[in-house]
Amino acid sequence: MATQKDLMEWQVERAKELFALSHKLLETAKQFSEHQAAEIKASMDHAKSYAKQAATNDVAKLKALQEKFAEEAGARMVAYQKKVKTLLKTIEDEAADEAEKHLNKARHAMETWLKEASKNLPAGSDKFTDVVRDIADAGNKVLKEGRKMAKQAAEAAEQGVENFERMVKKPAAQKSTATKKSTAAKKTTRSRR
Numbered sequence: 001m002a003t004q005k006d007l008m009e010w011q012v013e014r015a016k017e018l019f020a021l022s023h024k025l026l027e028t029a030k031q032f033s034e035h036q037a038a039e040i041k042a043s044m045d046h047a048k049s050y051a052k053q054a055a056t057n058d059v060a061k062l063k064a065l066q067e068k069f070a071e072e073a074g075a076r077m078v079a080y081q082k083k084v085k086t087l088l089k090t091i092e093d094e095a096a097d098e099a100e101k102h103l104n105k106a107r108h109a110m111e112t113w114l115k116e117a118s119k120n121l122p123a124g125s126d127k128f129t130d131v132v133r134d135i136a137d138a139g140n141k142v143l144k145e146g147r148k149m150a151k152q153a154a155e156a157a158e159q160g161v162e163n164f165e166r167m168v169k170k171p172a173a174q175k176s177t178a179t180k181k182s183t184a185a186k187k188t189t190r191s192r193r
Contacts, residue, residue, distance in 0.1 A: 017098065024094065028087050035080055042076065081161045089154055096147055103143060107136050 046069045053062045114129050 021095075021098075024091065028091065031083070031087060035083065039076060039080075042072070078161070078165050081164065085154070085157055085161060092150060092154070096150070100143060103139070107140065110136060 049065060050062070050069075053065050110132070114132060118125065118129050
């Protein structure tokens with residue numbers, strides 16, 4: 001039976017774990033807010049540049065400026081998605097490891113209890129202990145399956161980021177090719193004159 005001292009030690013351990021988790025979450029929030037601050041600054045710089053160009057009434061420069069900022073925003077978005085994915089994966093891994101550690105402790109405690117209790121149980125109660133062990137094994141299998149599903153979801157999210165990167169890079173490459181073709185066509189037209 002657990003004593004008052006055991007309970008106090010358990011509470012201290014849980015408090016330390018909770019403090020470590022809250023510190024990790026605070027650090028993650030700080031990293032997200034730093035990105036948000038950088039994005040706000042970039043948007044403000046874009047707005048200033050856009051306002052300056054709008055004052056000159058040069059539509060071509062406005063269009064070029066808008067395309068430049070759109071490409072930069074796309075690149076920042078890809079970097080942000082990667083950072084978010086990495087941070088969330090880290091948190092998920094740490095949480096899963098902690099949960100698995102606690103489940104293993106609980107399972108070990110239950111097995112110890114079963115061994116001790118089975119000595120005092122009447123004959124024929126071995127079926128009861130088998131059922132309890134089967135339930136524990138089923139819980140362990142569910143945990144492993146849950147981790148497998150979480151990993152698959154993370155891989156799907158990563159694939160989504162890769163697809164987004166391709167979408168961002170593709171218009172930039174097409175625009176670059178189109179610009180090269182139009183420049184070449186203008187040179188050809190001038191040389192024919």
